[in-house]
Amino acid sequence: MNLILTMRLAVRAHRMMKTVQNKKQNKKKKLKIAVPKGRVLKDALGLLRKSGYVKHPDADYDSRRLIFDYQDDDVSLLIVKPWDVPTFVEYGAADAGISGKDVLLEKPRNVYEPLDLGIGKCRIVVAVDKDIDIIGKEIKRGSKNANVSKDDNDIKKKIYYSGTNLRIATKYIHITREFFNKKGVSNVQIIKLYGNVELAPISGLCDFIVDLVSTGETLKQNNLMPIEDIVFVTSRLIVNRASLKINSEEIASLIDNLKEYVKKNAAI
Numbered sequence: 001m002n003l004i005l006t007m008r009l010a011v012r013a014h015r016m017m018k019t020v021q022n023k024k025q026n027k028k029k030k031l032k033i034a035v036p037k038g039r040v041l042k043d044a045l046g047l048l049r050k051s052g053y054v055k056h057p058d059a060d061y062d063s064r065r066l067i068f069d070y071q072d073d074d075v076s077l078l079i080v081k082p083w084d085v086p087t088f089v090e091y092g093a094a095d096a097g098i099s100g101k102d103v104l105l106e107k108p109r110n111v112y113e114p115l116d117l118g119i120g121k122c123r124i125v126v127a128v129d130k131d132i133d134i135i136g137k138e139i140k141r142g143s144k145n146a147n148v149s150k151d152d153n154d155i156k157k158k159i160y161y162s163g164t165n166l167r168i169a170t171k172y173i174h175i176t177r178e179f180f181n182k183k184g185v186s187n188v189q190i191i192k193l194y195g196n197v198e199l200a201p202i203s204g205l206c207d208f209i210v211d212l213v214s215t216g217e218t219l220k221q222n223n224l225m226p227i228e229d230i231v232f233v234t235s236r237l238i239v240n241r242a243s244l245k246i247n248s249e250e251i252a253s254l255i256d257n258l259k260e261y262v263k264k265n266a267a268i
Helices: 002-026 041-050 082-090 101-106 152-160 173-183 199-203 217-221 241-246 248-267
Strands: 031-036 075-080 096-100 112-116 122-129 132-135 138-141 166-170 188-192 208-213 224-233 235-239
Touching: 031 041, 031 082, 031 248, 041 075, 041 248, 075 082, 082 096, 082 101, 082 235, 096 101, 101 173, 101 224, 101 235, 112 248, 152 224, 166 173, 173 188, 173 208, 173 224, 199 208, 208 224, 217 224, 235 241, 235 248, 241 248
Parallel strands: 031 075, 031 096, 166 188, 166 208
Antiparallel strands: 096 235, 112 235, 122 208, 122 224, 132 138
């Protein structure tokens, strides 16, 4: 009798174990998504929330924590610096990420870029001191008799092809060099700065900057004006290439759901 009871209990335990294993296998895998800190974070969370992937308000993702894995969220979030998002995705620490096109252009990574999310809109521009003056091959600022009009094409023609040395401050070294190379302007000296780029012309470090601009208000406050757009920037969905194969269903679902919301948002 005891043997029969033991056998029954063993069979029941085995069935329970199989049930648990099946539930684990059938449970949808959570993707890890790298989201940038800063100005795009709110829009990124809103996009993921309206697409059904996160359930919590912005405040619940606003802390010193770097990983958020709420049980009721369909994805885990890694909150990282914008310039680090493509690195986390390329090396597989995140399955996917949201990254600005400026970051992807400046430091190209081996990632799949399936979707323009249409958030974080801004542009990279060449900007110059409003009081700039071209005298022969010499650039001067603050002259009351400036011989360069406020017309963008006139400024570009006189500055780019004046033969003078163009000192440009920027954190976008690759983008800046490629832009001027395509124009055939070789007399460019690029000075790398990590922040406060608008300060460079004021302090006399340079006469030009290449920087990311949203409203242009910061340029105005520092007596600078944009003379040419280099590239328009939005945030993109990027995907780890291995995850694209291993988690193909989850990644495809993520792309489709975000694409559907982007279309609806664009139609508004």
